[in-house]
Amino acid sequence: MLGNQLSWKRKTYIGLMEVLMYLCTGLTAALALFLVGYVLLRGLHGITWQFLSTEPSYLSGTIGILPNLLNTIYIIFATLVLVLPLGIGAAVYLTEYAGNRKIVGMIEYAAETLSGIPSIIYGLAGMLFFSNHLGSCLLAGALTLVIMNLPVVMRTTQESLKTVPQGYREGAFALGAGKWRAIRTVVMPACVDGVITGCILVVGRILGESAALLFSAGFAHALHGVLDGLMRPGATLTVALYVYAKDQGEFGAAFAIAALLMALTVFINLCTALTGKYCKRKNSI
Amino acid sequence: MKKKDWTENIICGIFLVLGLITVGCVLLISVYLIISGIPAIREIGLTKFLLGKEWAPTASQPRYGILPFILSSIYGTAGAILIGVPLGFFTAVYLAKLAPAKIKTVMESVVSLLAGIPSVVYGLAGMMVLVPGIRKFFNVPDGASLLAAMIVLAIMILPSIIHVSMAALEAVPKEYEDASFALGASPLETYFRISVPAAKSGLGAAIVLGVGRAIGEAMAVVMVSGNVANMPSLFASVRFLTTAVASEMAYSGGLHREALFSIALVLFLFIMLINAALHFFLKGHTANSQ
Incomplete structure (x- = not known):
């Protein structure tokens, strides 16, 4: 009905925009589907128990990624601990203590700047501050990642601290609690979901990070225990993928690692979605 | 009472220090990059460094001109924006305004998946699919080129563009759209002629964010761009500012190494400019929506 009354010019405009919209959405979906499908197809059959549970051996000419898996776990653990x-401390300061608008603005601008700095610059900075003193090792890599992920944890914690009702704090004060006691016993427990969301995001970012680690954590494939491993150079999964694909031409191993990373990415996204849903439900009650 | 005040003050101090660590990190990174980047620029000369067309640090007469890297980074980013922004923009309009709830949820998870895929995986897929594809399709000797880097970067910036644009479009007050419907505009005309201009500062932020992502990406680019220090042209093998640092840091020494730090400093200045622009757009965005 409406269509009949529209002028020819308007109809073309509407039609054109409609086509462009469907085309672009379709293309985006197709790209993602192709990427996931292609990587899984090329890589999945390379993931065998032997591939996951051994270290690379020149003698038998096999590639195993156990050291890289462990390095990734160590670096995630060390980063999260720090x-x-x-x-959380920075977020608590911003939402609970800060009175001075200038300091808050400064900290927030700094966090924004940190999240805009590309990872290759973090890699260089990490090399300059940490690897020059500690040698290139997983700990230097983890310290670099700490700086990089600080804004993420700060933001998610801050968001969840903001949802704690003001009445909780006032209730605690009314019962005679000091500021710190109120924060420790009433405010902090309520921000757990923000912290968990932050943790998941950080784990996802560390799994995908390579440029920041290349110069700070090095790229060795040797097997070490936790404490020993933190003080030695080591490649995480992504760095190993880069080394295998770019320097050694081992595309089978590279695709197998890529497929593993893809599966982990899907898993992490699922976790984020589920915690998001859980928090929403909890907050709405 | 006195004692309690004391502990409270100490704890407040501890939290203040934790809060200021972020500021400290930014200052530390800036100062370190400036201190380690300046000496090589002073030795080579600023104009020779920035406008020199030849990069040959290991030659007997070493030359340190980074104009090819700067231009490659700029062209590569511009190409990625040219391809990625329209793609992301139309997708965002569809998802924010027209898509049925089911398609919207599915596409949102697809977009977050794209955002989560590690950059080396993009690099690997680009290396194995795009590079041979360009070689065959355009009949050029090597597909590892500026064009391949542009396409990979365009795909990599899609998720941020879609997310930020969708948020901006969803924040447009419903009254604007209702008024437009009441005046007889069709839904599509309303979305493109009313909602999009109303969300323009958010859309601007999306583009700036995309620029920041594209100019800072190193690993995916190093894998598909061929990595030779040529002046940029679409099918030439090129090297970006990021990849110049990434590919030579491992074996460089002396002035060469210092020059790499200077390249990082130039990149850092670009990023700081982009951050300032982003800050400006986001501020405009919150001011608009209030």
């Missing part, structure tokens, strides 16, 4: 107190 970044959580710093990020």
